[in-house]
Amino acid sequence: MLSRYLSVATMALIVLATNVSEAVHPPSALTRPIAGETSSGCLASGNGYLRARIRGALNLDINWTNAEIECEGGARPDGSGIRVSFAGPKSSDGRRVRMVFGVGSAAEGIAGKALPTNLTVIFEGEKRLFATRGEDKCTVDQLQQERVGDPGSPDRSYRVIARGFCVAPASAIDGDERIVVTRFDFAGRVTFEATNQLPAEPATPAPSTV
Numbered sequence: 001m002l003s004r005y006l007s008v009a010t011m012a013l014i015v016l017a018t019n020v021s022e023a024v025h026p027p028s029a030l031t032r033p034i035a036g037e038t039s040s041g042c043l044a045s046g047n048g049y050l051r052a053r054i055r056g057a058l059n060l061d062i063n064w065t066n067a068e069i070e071c072e073g074g075a076r077p078d079g080s081g082i083r084v085s086f087a088g089p090k091s092s093d094g095r096r097v098r099m100v101f102g103v104g105s106a107a108e109g110i111a112g113k114a115l116p117t118n119l120t121v122i123f124e125g126e127k128r129l130f131a132t133r134g135e136d137k138c139t140v141d142q143l144q145q146e147r148v149g150d151p152g153s154p155d156r157s158y159r160v161i162a163r164g165f166c167v168a169p170a171s172a173i174d175g176d177e178r179i180v181v182t183r184f185d186f187a188g189r190v191t192f193e194a195t196n197q198l199p200a201e202p203a204t205p206a207p208s209t210v
Contacts, residue, residue, distance in 0.1 A: 045159070047066060052181055073190035081104040081105055082102075082160070096125070099121050101140070104118070108156065117164060118133075130173070137166050138164060142164075144160070157190070163184070165184070
């Protein structure tokens with residue numbers, strides 16, 4: 001599934017990374033659209049976005065609106081939080097920027113504050129990937145979740161709104177370049193599969209009357 005997003009060369013760089021699992025293991029729920037969503041744009045409601053200020057080896061001011069981006073997300077494989085991915089507009093030569101936020105300690109449907117965050121920034125088509133390689137460099141200082149999609153679906157989907165910042169750089173996987181995402185704001189989506197639900201606790205047996 002990852003080959004849909006990254007070139008073979010970029011994949012090779014990721015395999016060499018030690019702490020960029022946010023980009024390497026997208027949850028299977030990401031491949032299935034939310035009921036009522038189309039393949040074009042981020043959210044069917046039209047209110048998805050990503051804004052970010054990047055400084056360092058590259059200087060970018062990102063301001064992507066709903067129709068320009070693809071967004072997806074779900075639970076982290078180890079259940080330690082959520083992961084949200086945004087892919088920006090694709091240029092005529094196939095290049096584009098993808099940003100992946102791994103928000104630690106975030107729980108399904110629950111608002112949060114001061115959440116440690118891992119960040120990966122991928123420049124698709126350019127063989128460039130930057131990663132913080134840990135959750136101590138970026139923080140989501142405010143997180144909200146709003147239920148969306150078909151209430152009858154076994155999977156549960158949410159519009160996730162967040163804002164945050166980084167205090168230390170993300171480093172290039174194959175070199176000495178660094179970038180700092182000094183601030184970011186986004187609204188995307190996460191989908192929790194039915195299999196992510198915790199098993200029900202066994203019923204307590206009634207005391208014996210014998």
